[in-house]
Amino acid sequence: MKNPQLLAEAKDxxxxxxxxxxxxxxxxxxxxxLKLPKDYRLIEKDFRIGSxxxxxxxxxxxxxxxxxxxxxLPKDEKKIPVIFHFHGYMARCWDWADMLPYAxxxxxxxxxxxxxxxxxxxxxxxxxxxxxxxxQIIRGAVEGPDNLFFKDVYLDIYSLIEIVAGLDCIDGENxxxxxxxxxxxxxxxxxxxxxxxxxxxxxxxxxxxxxxxxEIGNTSEAYDELFRYFKFxxxxxxxxxxxxxxxxxxxxxxxxxxxxxxxxxxxxLEDTVCYPITQFAIYNRLSGERACHLMPEYxxxxxxxxxxxxxxxxxCGTNISHESMLTFxxxx
Numbered sequence: 269m270k271n272p273q274l275l276a277e278a279k280d281x282x283x284x285x286x287x288x289x290x291x292x293x294x295x296x297x298x299x300x301x302l303k304l305p306k307d308y309r310l311i312e313k314d315f316r317i318g319s320x321x322x323x324x325x326x327x328x329x330x331x332x333x334x335x336x337x338x339x340x341l342p343k344d345e346k347k348i349p350v351i352f353h354f355h356g357y358m359a360r361c362w363d364w365a366d367m368l369p370y371a372x373x374x375x376x377x378x379x380x381x382x383x384x385x386x387x388x389x390x391x392x393x394x395x396x397x398x399x400x401x402x403x404q405i406i407r408g409a410v411e412g413p414d415n416l417f418f419k420d421v422y423l424d425i426y427s428l429i430e431i432v433a434g435l436d437c438i439d440g441e442n443x444x445x446x447x448x449x450x451x452x453x454x455x456x457x458x459x460x461x462x463x464x465x466x467x468x469x470x471x472x473x474x475x476x477x478x479x480x481x482x483e484i485g486n487t488s489e490a491y492d493e494l495f496r497y498f499k500f501x502x503x504x505x506x507x508x509x510x511x512x513x514x515x516x517x518x519x520x521x522x523x524x525x526x527x528x529x530x531x532x533x534x535x536x537l538e539d540t541v542c543y544p545i546t547q548f549a550i551y552n553r554l555s556g557e558r559a560c561h562l563m564p565e566y567x568x569x570x571x572x573x574x575x576x577x578x579x580x581x582x583x584c585g586t587n588i589s590h591e592s593m594l595t596f597x598x599x600x
Contacts, residue, residue: 274537281549283546283553285479285513287522288517288522291522298423304427304431309325309326310339311323315364318343322338324337324339325432327427327428329389329423330423331392332393333420335380336381337378337381337428338361338362340364340367340376341376341437348374348375349376350377350438350439351445351446351584352425353379353455354380354446355451356450357450358385358399359385359386359387359450360381360386361379361381367379369580370583373580373586380424380425382424383420385399391417404493410507410511422457429458433464446470449541450474452472452474452533456527456550459531460523463529467529472534476550477545477546478494481494481546482494490542521553524551524553530558531551531559532558532582533558533560535551535561535562536566537562542568577589
């Protein structure tokens with residue numbers, strides 16, 4: 269295994285900063301005060317696929333946000349289990365075609381656009397339509413935890429799960445979450461905030477251990493805004509402790525202890541976007557059933573060797589082999 273020093277530190281690494289004392293109280297209060305949208309819309313789409321039903325879901329989020337998601341459901345008389353999919357930073361929800369393999373396995377799929385990124389969900393602050401993605405990590409951090417942009421995203425996720433779980437055709441006790449990078453972080457958040465989520469697959473999750481990110485000096489595009497804040501607004505780092513404390517309320521490592529369902533995490537040990545050590549800070553705080561799958565040669569990239577098959581197995585209970593089914597013999 270490559271990088272034994274990393275693995276030695278990662279064995280029991282919990283992150284650079286402790287969880288705020290009022291962390292759970294903060295999120296319990298947010299969920300208690302959240303008014304679930306009752307005016308959501310389900311818009312059926314006809315793609316001439318006889319075995320599945322396709323819908324757009326639109327609802328109002330906190331702080332005037334407007335949330336868009338896509339849902340594909342197999343046509344079945346039984347209650348349908350559902351996988352909630354979340355996309356990477358600055359991206360958008362899955363194409364309809366991406367969801368069909370899971371529908372073939374008997375699972376519904378719901379894929380949400382994060383507000384203000386590249387999809388249809390709207391960043392409600394100032395009712396700005398279109399992409400407002402640059403600065404979303406740091407947005408609201410100067411004003412305090414109640415104003416964090418990602419706090420609203422996390423609440424969007426909770427609302428979406430509750431909307432879908434409440435539909436008559438859905439098995440609300442058989443829900444999963446899945447994503448990579450930002451999507452991996454949001455899949456974990458979904459499980460942390462909503463105990464309906466029984467299984468989670470998170471590929472190289474983002475939004476973890478912000479102090480360690482700052483110390484490593486990770487100025488990749490994903491975390492660039494954190495460094496730009498200090499470079500141009502606080503070059504002497506006089507507000508560093510305040511900013512780190514505020515961001516701790518959206519730090520995914522601090523969410524991990526709330527997750528009750530099973531978690532499979534995949535970590536590329538060459539990752540230079542979401543550094544592996546920051547991902548281990550999440551994994552080591554998980555208190556339930558868990559598995560960590562290491563890919564020593566992989567960076568923050570498409571994990572296209574068996575991983576899609578593995579995810580389908582982990583989420584849907586399928587038994588797709590990781591080995592090639594094609595064999596040759598001298599007589600062929």
